[in-house]
Amino acid sequence: MSEARRLLLVEDDAVFARTLLRSFERRGYAVHHLAGPDGLEEAIAGFAPSHAVVDLRLGGASGLAVVERLHALAPEVTIVVLTGFASIATAVQAVKLGATNYLSKPANTDDIEAAFEAGASATLPEADEAMRPSASLRTVEWEHIHQALADADFNVSEAARRLGMHRRTLARKLEKRHL
Incomplete structure (x- = not known):
């Protein structure tokens, strides 16, 4: 096992974390898992x-x-962000904060290793319809909601307040459209 390949996995989904942990260990990584920011x-x-x-x-x-x-x-650490809620806004913010890459779930070990190897050439999700002049109103609304969520650190109540809508309305919109 190479000492140069030491992976810190910060994932709250225990099943997914266990799968990634085992897969990376088979590939020669020493892996340490955290379920959240505590103990970072x-x-x-x-x-x-x-x-x-x-x-x-x-x-x-x-x-x-x-x-x-x-x-x-630890600025030398190669950081890959995984998300099931991909958006341009969160991708840009993650890269600005120090991530070297951003991947949408489902991502497997091969995808993550490729992202590690890509290094500083961060890949953002493909520009969606909100970036095009012919964007539909729903798509523009979706990007606006994601930006508000990112600005509120994914606090649904705070994002709803900033958007001027009821929290339950925002929660329903988020349930309808998973990325």
Whole structure:
């Protein structure tokens, strides 16, 4: 096992985390798993990761805060952000905070390793219809909702307040359209 390949996995889905952990260990990585931002500083100090995979939504916490803190404490770590709620706004924000790549779920070990190897050439999700002049109203609304969610650190109540809508209305819209 190479000491240069030490992976910090920050994922709150226990089943997905266990799958990734086993897969990366088979590929020769030493893997340390965190279910959320708690213990991040200790993991960096004690484990000294060379790579990190961070889920964008960690229960009640934002993976973007983890990316920012991880990059501040260990700027040499190659960070890949995984999300089931991909948007241009969160991709740009993740890269600005220190992520080297951004992948939409479902992503497998091959995808993540390719993202590690791509290094600083971060890949953003393909520009969706909101970036085109002929965008539909629904698509523009969806991008606006995602931007508000990112600005509110994925706090649905706060995002709904900023959008001027009821929290339940926003929750229903989010349930209807998963990415």
